[in-house]
Amino acid sequence: MKLQLTLAWRYLKGRKLRSFLTTLAVVFGVLIIFGMNIILPTMLAAFNANMLAAAGAVDATISHQTGGSFPPEVADGLADIDGVRAITISLNRVVNLPTDFVDDNPAITDRISAVTLIGIDPETARSLRIYQIQEGGRFLEPGDTAVTVISQSLADAYRVGLGDRIALPSVSGVVDLTVVGILPTRTVPGNEEVLVTLPQAQTMTGQEGQITAIDIALDTTDETERAAILAEIESAAGDSYTIGSLQPGSEMFASLQMGQIAMNMFGVLALFMGGFIIFNTFRTVVAERRRDIGMLRAIGANRRTITAIVLIEGLLQGVIGSGIGLVLGYWMGAGIVRLAEAPMNIFLNIRMGNPVVSPTLIATSLLLGVGVTVLAGLIPAQNAARVTPMDALRPTVAEMETRHRMGAGAIAGIVMIAVAIMALLTGETSFIALGSLLFLIGLILVAPLLLHPIAYAFGKLTALLYARQGIGDLAHGNLTRQPSRVVITASATMIGLAIVVALGGMTSSLSDMLNSTVRSSLGSDYLLIPPSISVWSGDMGSGPELTERLQAIDGVGDISTLRFAVTAINGQSISLIGINPETYPRVSGLDFLEGDETAYEALAEGRAMIVNGSFTIALAGLEVGDTVELATPGGDQTYTIVAVGSDLLNAKVVTAYISQANLAADFNRTDDVFIQFNLLPGVELESVDSQIKEVAANYPQFTVLAGRGYIDQMLELVKVLFLGMYFLLAFLALPSLIAMVNTLAISVIERTREIGMLRAVGATRKQVRRMVVAEALLLAAVGTAFGILAGMYLGYVIVKAMGVMFPISYMFPLGGILGGIAIGLIFGALAAIIPARQAARLQVVEALRYE
Amino acid sequence: MSLIHTENLTKIYGSGETAVTALDHVSIKVKEGEFVAVMGPSGCGKSTLLHLLGGLDSSSAGKVVIDGTSLAEMKDDDLTKLRRQKIGFVFQFYNLIPVLTAVENASLPITLDGVRPAEARKRAAEWLERFELGERLNNRPDQLSGGQQQRVAVARALVAEPALILADEPTGNLDTRSGDEIASLLREVTKKYGRTVIMVTHDPRIAAYADRIIFLKDGKVIDETILEKKNGKNADLLAGKMKEIGD
Numbered sequence A: 001m002k003l004q005l006t007l008a009w010r011y012l013k014g015r016k017l018r019s020f021l022t023t024l025a026v027v028f029g030v031l032i033i034f035g036m037n038i039i040l041p042t043m044l045a046a047f048n049a050n051m052l053a054a055a056g057a058v059d060a061t062i063s064h065q066t067g068g069s070f071p072p073e074v075a076d077g078l079a080d081i082d083g084v085r086a087i088t089i090s091l092n093r094v095v096n097l098p099t100d101f102v103d104d105n106p107a108i109t110d111r112i113s114a115v116t117l118i119g120i121d122p123e124t125a126r127s128l129r130i131y132q133i134q135e136g137g138r139f140l141e142p143g144d145t146a147v148t149v150i151s152q153s154l155a156d157a158y159r160v161g162l163g164d165r166i167a168l169p170s171v172s173g174v175v176d177l178t179v180v181g182i183l184p185t186r187t188v189p190g191n192e193e194v195l196v197t198l199p200q201a202q203t204m205t206g207q208e209g210q211i212t213a214i215d216i217a218l219d220t221t222d223e224t225e226r227a228a229i230l231a232e233i234e235s236a237a238g239d240s241y242t243i244g245s246l247q248p249g250s251e252m253f254a255s256l257q258m259g260q261i262a263m264n265m266f267g268v269l270a271l272f273m274g275g276f277i278i279f280n281t282f283r284t285v286v287a288e289r290r291r292d293i294g295m296l297r298a299i300g301a302n303r304r305t306i307t308a309i310v311l312i313e314g315l316l317q318g319v320i321g322s323g324i325g326l327v328l329g330y331w332m333g334a335g336i337v338r339l340a341e342a343p344m345n346i347f348l349n350i351r352m353g354n355p356v357v358s359p360t361l362i363a364t365s366l367l368l369g370v371g372v373t374v375l376a377g378l379i380p381a382q383n384a385a386r387v388t389p390m391d392a393l394r395p396t397v398a399e400m401e402t403r404h405r406m407g408a409g410a411i412a413g414i415v416m417i418a419v420a421i422m423a424l425l426t427g428e429t430s431f432i433a434l435g436s437l438l439f440l441i442g443l444i445l446v447a448p449l450l451l452h453p454i455a456y457a458f459g460k461l462t463a464l465l466y467a468r469q470g471i472g473d474l475a476h477g478n479l480t481r482q483p484s485r486v487v488i489t490a491s492a493t494m495i496g497l498a499i500v501v502a503l504g505g506m507t508s509s510l511s512d513m514l515n516s517t518v519r520s521s522l523g524s525d526y527l528l529i530p531p532s533i534s535v536w537s538g539d540m541g542s543g544p545e546l547t548e549r550l551q552a553i554d555g556v557g558d559i560s561t562l563r564f565a566v567t568a569i570n571g572q573s574i575s576l577i578g579i580n581p582e583t584y585p586r587v588s589g590l591d592f593l594e595g596d597e598t599a600y601e602a603l604a605e606g607r608a609m610i611v612n613g614s615f616t617i618a619l620a621g622l623e624v625g626d627t628v629e630l631a632t633p634g635g636d637q638t639y640t641i642v643a644v645g646s647d648l649l650n651a652k653v654v655t656a657y658i659s660q661a662n663l664a665a666d667f668n669r670t671d672d673v674f675i676q677f678n679l680l681p682g683v684e685l686e687s688v689d690s691q692i693k694e695v696a697a698n699y700p701q702f703t704v705l706a707g708r709g710y711i712d713q714m715l716e717l718v719k720v721l722f723l724g725m726y727f728l729l730a731f732l733a734l735p736s737l738i739a740m741v742n743t744l745a746i747s748v749i750e751r752t753r754e755i756g757m758l759r760a761v762g763a764t765r766k767q768v769r770r771m772v773v774a775e776a777l778l779l780a781a782v783g784t785a786f787g788i789l790a791g792m793y794l795g796y797v798i799v800k801a802m803g804v805m806f807p808i809s810y811m812f813p814l815g816g817i818l819g820g821i822a823i824g825l826i827f828g829a830l831a832a833i834i835p836a837r838q839a840a841r842l843q844v845v846e847a848l849r850y851e
Numbered sequence B: 001m002s003l004i005h006t007e008n009l010t011k012i013y014g015s016g017e018t019a020v021t022a023l024d025h026v027s028i029k030v031k032e033g034e035f036v037a038v039m040g041p042s043g044c045g046k047s048t049l050l051h052l053l054g055g056l057d058s059s060s061a062g063k064v065v066i067d068g069t070s071l072a073e074m075k076d077d078d079l080t081k082l083r084r085q086k087i088g089f090v091f092q093f094y095n096l097i098p099v100l101t102a103v104e105n106a107s108l109p110i111t112l113d114g115v116r117p118a119e120a121r122k123r124a125a126e127w128l129e130r131f132e133l134g135e136r137l138n139n140r141p142d143q144l145s146g147g148q149q150q151r152v153a154v155a156r157a158l159v160a161e162p163a164l165i166l167a168d169e170p171t172g173n174l175d176t177r178s179g180d181e182i183a184s185l186l187r188e189v190t191k192k193y194g195r196t197v198i199m200v201t202h203d204p205r206i207a208a209y210a211d212r213i214i215f216l217k218d219g220k221v222i223d224e225t226i227l228e229k230k231n232g233k234n235a236d237l238l239a240g241k242m243k244e245i246g247d
């Protein structure tokens, strides 16, 4: 083993640059997978930490499994259970506050961007928690209206004292609450709390007769007894309820999860590229070392030893690459977590902890990185073992063998591509995704077959080009005599560019789709947007009064609003968006993936819902026409899926759209969290603007925007988003380009000896240089041509696969193709020029001695 | 008693019209401790014969017997083991692994055979010192002259204490002086250490170091000469013979 290690290590060290470049490929893959998978758990841990802090002295909290509200009757009888000391009910609601709402001063960065409004029952609440009211104040009393108890820190933020009033947005406009008591400064993480009486909170949130939590204290500390009591409570509350902490993060979590899946796909793709690069390098390595290997075989190394040498070399690179990938990935993950800290703090009032790294994640990342490397080295290692001692003594045997082996590979490749195309025709996402992977592998296998005739034609071409200079026949021979070198080089270029063009096609299609969706989703004349447009649960909506008053303004046409609730199907939490089936399509509208506008009528007629693409992925197997049981505060309700469609704002979260009438009946939610409306034809913006602003002024939770302005703002955002995407693309394409340069350069270096020969028979330096560069360029051109073709197919497949989630259609990536051609040729030339100069500069004798 | 012998050994490359008979019913015997040179014009099958003797390639007909065992009956792993333990090779080119030092190269056969690295190193170093390479133990091949490289190769061929050394044009790549050095080294190997050496060469001066010369032409053994004593005229004698054959 020691010998194998020594050899592997020395060989790696001997070709530092190449080893570095190949290892880099592994680093990229592991870095992306590891880094990205740090982020979600870190955010989750932050949620949980905040949740735990909020749970306080309470032994158990019962909430609805959806996190939504429910009737207080659920608490009936719970107090009578043996061992329950006290219970209290409450209505909790995070209220996102508009910018500068608390301090009214744009110069100061907002410290308070959200509060939790808590409606409590003053009598029972005190039997569970201790409220240390400071001198001069009092606690809440039953029957209190418009009074509140807040902490010293919140009072400081508002710059108020006892008897002063604080303002909070509510569904019926701004409410002023008189501070009657002040609690000590808040020390635990999480939102500042605004305590009011339960009825007050119900009015402010528009959730009359609803609660969100039942807090329970037990009268024993014995763990087994407590478990028994909790079990009894759980069964008394029923299936729809859970004991434990609330899950207000679930909506955010779902959206994070989609992002994580996408990033993991990127990571796997990067690793796949890494695997290909390693495969390629090892193929070259084995070809290069035929003599060494043959010599080892001649003096007594058996096949296993040879295989082991190559595999250990792969293992070394895998371990080193994965190790570096882990470190860099940690930095990247931690960096993104740090970057996310500010927005998380502002939007969710959550403080991030240290990055969470689970041992499983480390193990998986390492396993993937090392596994891919070793796997990629397997075939070359086996080829190496097949080298006979005779190969050390005869220079030409090798190629016969590879050509023979390519036959079987090419057939397998053709089969794979055929299967991939068939998968595309089925239209099934999972098949298509699998198909594209098959396609890539198939392409690599078939490449030799495709490139053989071309290499031959090439040879002829170069022969013609250089015929006058007397070295034409030699150049011709170079290409046809070493077809495997030509094939490896060209296929590396092909795969590299295929990925660039595929991703280019994907991004241009995506950006086109986003642009059009922004226009259709947000194309209304006016928008009233809440502080957070992606996480609705924290947004305080408005009651019917606001839209009524808006409607009353002369010149205002159709008004469409979004309402929000959370539900679950078999434990999978789902965002429910309530729309007005009549006005929504006129003002905004969904992009349908399945079904059409008639679905809105179905929503109006009964318990029907339109689901988005994320929904069809999260709940695979459900189709249009199926019925599902939605968990509601009043028990399960049966809804029929009538269409698949999506709007911009909710595309990434698992979402279903139902009518607002049903949302009110089944989920008790009537507040509008997002409002958009059009003006009547011919009405000038200026004539109504001031009236609209005046009506909305009482609802500071909304920012009023004239639609066009917002679209511009969103499109700007999309641009930034795509800048990020392109950055990622570059990240992903980089290893492929490295592979390309790598193989091109190696193919020139390999021929040092021949070049010396050319010089010996009288070729000038210039001639040699020109020949080498021309040859490399021609090689790159073939690779580029195939790469672009393959890339267009792959891009098409990816876009088709994404089409399940978004209404997206394939855009011909002209820019990507032009870029691809440029990249292919520039890199091709670059990869040839440096070694060509070196080769030309070589002393003839030195070149001849090069082995 | 013969250490190695062949019976009607035949090697045909290719098939049909392009078939080349590189060896044609060759039957030879080599005794233990003998130094045999194989001579003949270019393309007469010398290398082919040596490869077959060493089990590097398989014959088309006939057999090679070493120590009573026929190579044709052996599996790849057993052949490998045989090469490792009983045979040492020296070739004209590409002899050493470029990334390993002299001593590492020389110790390869025993390292591969499972000897502990420290012990293997010691034994290889001993051989290298005997060949006046004690100063260059840790140099890589590209830091050694051609003659020095070839001496490392001879040390490597001997380190496993094999009974048989096969050398294909070991001096073909060297100047006269280095060539003489290697040839006398091989002679010393037979005389002092009792090994058997079969060496291919077309240089009469180098062949003159051997005890016996086998002449090949067109894949057939056409002559054999036993060189009685080192009298300085052997080289001329052999040169004459070669001319006779038509080289």
Ligand SMILES: Nc1ncnc2c1ncn2[C@@H]1O[C@H](COP(=O)(O)OP(=O)(O)OP(=O)(O)O)[C@@H](O)[C@H]1O
Residues within 6 Å of the ligand: A394, B013, B014, B020, B021, B022, B040, B041, B042, B043, B044, B045, B046, B047, B048, B049, B202
């Ligand atoms: N792999 C092969 N395929 C076809 N013919 C071969 C092969 N190897 C050798 N030959 C042919 O077999 C014959 C003997 O070759 P061999 O290499 O044994 O000659 P040699 O005596 O060693 O010549 P030299 O002195 O030039 O090294 C030659 O005619 C050669 O062309």
Ligand SMILES: [Mg+2]
Residues within 6 Å of the ligand: B046, B047, B048
């Ligand atoms: Mg020969």
